Amino acid sequence: MLPYKNGTVRVTSTYGNRIRNGKTEFHKGIDLVGSQKQIAAIADGVVAASAILDKASDTSRTWEWGNYIRIDTADGHRMFYCHLSARYVQKGAVVHAGDVIGLEGSTGLSTGSHLHFEVRNSLGQSLDPTAFLGIDNRLQSVDAASSYYGKLVCDRCGLEEATRRYLDQYKYAPDLWRKLWNAMQ
Ligand SMILES: [Zn+2]
Incomplete structure (x- = not known):
């Protein structure tokens, strides 16, 4: 399931190594751009964070995510929905797969409206998100x-x-x- 319920979704940056500003970096998530901007949870879980952090006060670099929502699933996965223009759920809320949780945006370190979607295990290590989205890890619509x-x-x-x-x-x-x-x- 994709974090969008309608429209066409383009994969604009895949998970894994990529070259940005001449340097190779490991992209820990996948970037998606929807023709419709409503973002939906891809799995049931509990909202562990719904926040925007400013660069000055944040030591974990998550300010880069701008407005973001973290949803923890019962099987121990942490799912991050980042760069949102609006958040509709607060910390502690129970969400179900398909619930609209926010709007795609360009907050944080971002050059255009997109969703950075990331999945981590309980140790905080990033996992290939395409396994959870049911798509191949390649640029596509x-x-x-x-x-x-x-x-x-x-x-x-x-x-x-x-x-x-x-x-x-x-x-x-x-x-x-x-x-x-x-x-x-
Ligand atoms: Zn990204």
Whole structure:
């Protein structure tokens, strides 16, 4: 599931090594730009942080994230949604996958509206976020509704992730998933 429910989502920077300003750096998250700006949680969890930190007072460099929300899942993952223009949930709130939690923006160290999405384990080590998003780690455009309704349908029916990805190549897949999910309600 992507952190957007509708529209088209472009992957503008992948997870892992990248070259920025002539230097190689490890990009600990993935950058996404949505045609629709509403950001949705990709998993159930509890809001562990919903804040904006200023550069002067922050020693952990998280000021670079601007307005960010951290959601901790029951299985010990920490999910960070960064550079938001608005936050709709406060620390301590319980959220469910698909809940709208904020708006994509360009706060913190950012040159244009995008979502920096990052996943860490309980030790704070970054993990490949694409495994949680159900997409390949490459530059591409993804239909958010297909990702959202496709996951709901597959979870309900016990279909494998690989099956969803295979069917997603079909151009009518977003419409198919939406209709299937509505028929199941
Ligand atoms: Zn990023």
